[in-house]
Amino acid sequence: METNQPSQDVRLHFLDYWRVVKLRWPIVLTIFLLTMITVATVTYLQPRTYMASVRIKVEQERPTVPVFEQTSYPSYDPYFLQTQNEILQSQKILYPVIERLNLIQRWAERKEGLPVASMDLAFQRLKRQISIRRYRDTSLIEIAVYDTDPQLAALIANETAESFERERLEEKRRQTMRGLEKLREEMAQQQERMHQAQAKMEQLRKELNVPVIGETTLTLQTLQQLENQLTAARTEVVTRETQLNELKRLTPDQLRNAISTIINDPNVQSLLQNLTEADLQLEKLKQDYGADHPNMRTARATRDKLQQQLDARLEGILKGLEVSYQMAVVRLNELQKQFDDVKNASLVMESEKFLPFRNAQREAELETKLYEAIKARLQQVSIELEVPRSPVEVVDRAEAPLSYVSPNMWLNLVLGTVVGLVLGVAVCFFIEFLDTSVKVMDDVERYLGLPVIGVVSHESGPLVSGKADLGEIEAYRMLRTNIEFSKGAEQTNSFAILSAAAGEGKSFTTANLACVFAQNGARVLVVDSDLRRPTMHQMFGVSHEVGLADYLTGTKSTEEIIQPSSVANVWIITSGSKDITRSALPMLTSQRMRDLVEDLKHRYDVVLYDTPPVLVVSDAVIVAREVGAAILVIQHRRYPRNMARRARQVVENAGARVIGVVVNNINIRQDDTYYYYHGYYDYYHRHAPETAPAKPVAPAAAAPAPAETIQLKDKY
Known part of the structure; x- marks a missing residue:
């Protein structure tokens, strides 16, 4: 017989997640409390750590006072500060800190010594205690030091900043000194070459009798220089004359507006700005005060003074x-005179006679320029070396902190709260994932392909005692009604109550279902066909000395094994005495058992067979096959649903029909999935009138029921 396959289209709703958490809230609470206790304990036992920080300003190398204005310095380097961050944590910075503060001995005195007194281990430990942070879009770097001693934390922070400053200054000085030594060697060699070139030029000048103007030897370069200077002087005279004439033609207001674009004078800029602000202030005051108000007079006086x-x-x-x-103009006239004299003398120098001298003169000039350039650079670097520099400036020195930064009790508790809740919920869902039992009615329909015909609360008690409230009885009344509607065209009145495993409540369901049928006037017979572990005689309080086993072995007749119970309209056939139940097990498949089933169908309105677990022994399958109709009882959230599916397959393969499933032992008030059932339970609990306890019903006569049947459809 084909079975319905589980549907893969399963959509979870938020309420499904909430149901899991609500159902397993003790687990969430336990994990949450354990997490909080653990976090609080660990936080309390952790040593108190203090943080001292020093802020420094780090810039690229340059003197504090610019000696040579034309000196160019490196432009912005995006990797400069990041490089300095790494250098701050390097050995050449931290090794001196360890030595100056004698950290190895200090740690040993605090019983926090290193395994081995090694500089490398001390460096690794100190590096872990230091945190470097760069301020965005600034040249500031913060050096934070963490230690259990606040005084030592401040000392380490300050010493690290000082060590970094010393290292940068000394490193630059070492590099500069090496460059100076090389420049001095090169300058001595260039000086020798210059002297040789000058001596050769002087010798040729004397041999060729080269003319001299003043103290300067006439050269083409001299003429060219004078011509360039004369041109520049003329341009300057014209520019200054034009500028002066234009300024004189301007009105005072125009002059004030134009002077700032012509001359960069800070005093003029400041006066213009102050005058503008004074005018604006005067205009504002005019709106609130009269012309003779003291504030107006003061503002006008300020404006006039400016x-x-x-x-x-x-x-x-x-x-x-x-x-x-x-x-x-005076300088132009002087240059014009010098140019005329040199030009006249240059006519003489153009002859071939002075060609060797001109070549020697050019060589001497070149060597002289090279020597002067090297000498000027040497002097410049020597002066810059002595100028104070501040590549590192301590902005805020570290001070001993008054409060610790770690452990942060409140932060840890907040994180513990979050972690505890998340972990608790995660464990809930993990357990829910591992739990493959029947949780909701949809699981029955999805995995078993069977309808749910009854939902029984965990609060339900045995109806045999007559003390159950209306809410508990109503659950079985609904089960009774659904059974009637599920019988179909066969109109069968015999049902085998099954379960996949032991302890799912099939015997409990059988007894209560029999009481509900009997309350409605039906004649009910309960047959305890569980010959291995019978319980019906205990629930109904009857003897099991005579029962089904006696009938199957042929020692008793049908009338002799039927016993009345303490509930009106309910009769019972127990399993029989223990001595013969084992020997009667093979007889369940006998013709005598089939005859009994058929006979009982005609004697009673409803016949309920209590059976052993389907997957434990084969007795239940045999009884279900003989009876023809079966009801599967599944305990809520106990066994994997595959067991129930396997039980249904086994029963249907034997030829019996499972008409529906009873979900038993549900905590209806806790599981929102069954809130419909919770509604009528709550209705009866709150609104049912107080009634006197039910009087015990006298046992019915121990006589066989008549053969005719009662149509149950007329009773509901």
């Missing part, structure tokens, strides 16, 4: 421009 200062400054600038123009 105007006078600016006019005086502008007048001084114009005077200066006039003086500069006159000096440029």
Whole structure:
């Protein structure tokens, strides 16, 4: 017989997740509490760690005072600060810190000594205690040191900054000194070459009788230089004259606006800005005060004073421009005179006679320029070496902290709370994932392909005692009604109550279902066909000295094994005495058993067979096959659903029909999946009227029931 395959289209809702957490909240609470206790204990036992930090400003190498304005310095380097971060944690910075503060001995005195007194181990430990942080878009670096001693943390931070500053200065000085030595050697060699070239030129000058103007030997370079200077002087005179004339033609207001673009004078810029602000302030005051108000008079006086200062400054600038123009004219005239004299003398030097001298002169000039360049560079570097430098500036020195930074009790507790809850929920879902038992009614329909005809709460008790409340009885009434609707066209009245494994509540369900059928007027017979572990005689309080085993062995008749119970309209056939139940097990497949089943169908309205577990022994399958209809009882969240599916397959392969499933032992108030059932339970618990205890019902007469049957469909 084909079985329905599980559907793969399973969509989880938020309520499904909430159901898992709500159902397993003790696990979440336990893991949460254990996590919090562990976190609090570990945090309390951890040593207190203090943090001291020093902030330093790190810039590229340059003197504090610019000696030579034309000196170019390196432009912005995006990797510079990152490189300095790594250097701060290097051996050449931290080794001196360890030695100066004698950290190895200090740690040993605190009983925190290293396994071996090694500089490398000390360096590794100190490096772990130091944290370097760079401030974004600045040249600032923070050196944070963590230690259990706040005083020592501050000492290490400050000493690290000082060691870094010393190392940068000494490294630059060492590099510069090596460069100076090389320049001095090169300058001595170049000086010798220059002297040789000058001696050769002087010898040729004397031999060729080269003319001399003043103290300067006439050369083409001299003429070219004078011509260039004359051109530059003329240009300067024209520029200054034009500038001066244009400024004189401007009005005072135009002059104030134009002077800032012509002359870069900080005083003028400051006066113009102050004057503008004074005008704005005066305009604002005009809106609130009259012309004679003290604030107005003060603002006008301030504005007039600034105007006078600016006019005086502008007048001084114009005077200066006039003086500069006159000096440029005088210099032009002097250069013109020198140029005329040199030009006349150069005509003589153009002859072939002076060609050797001109070559020697060019060589001497070249060697002299090289020597002067090397000498100037040597002097420049020597001066810059002596100028104070500050590549590293301590902005904020470290001080001994008053409070510790680790462990952070509140942060750890918050993290512990989050981790505890997450871990607890994760464990819940992991357990839920491993739990393949029947959890919801959809599991029955999805994996077994059977309808759920009954849902029984874990609060339900035995109805045989007559003390059950209406809510518990109503669950079995619904089960009774669903059984009636599930019988189909066969209108069978005999049912085998099955379960896949032991302890799922099939005997409990059989007894209570019999009571509910009997309360509605039906004549009910309960047959305890579990010959191995019978329980029906205990639930109904009858003797099991005579029962099914006696009938199967042929020692008793049908009438002799039927016993009345303490519940009206309920009769019972027990398993029989223990002496013969084992020997009667093979008789379950006998014709005598089939005759009994058929006979009982006609004697009673409802016949319920209590059976052993299906997957444990084969007795249940035999009984179900003979009865024809079966009801499968599954305990909620106990056994894997594959067991129930296997039990259904075994029963249906034997030829019996499973009409439905009873989900037993459900905590309806906790599992929101069964909230519909929880509704009627809550309704009866809250609104049922108080009634007197039910009077015990006298046992029915021990007589066989009539053969005719009762149509149950007319009773519901």
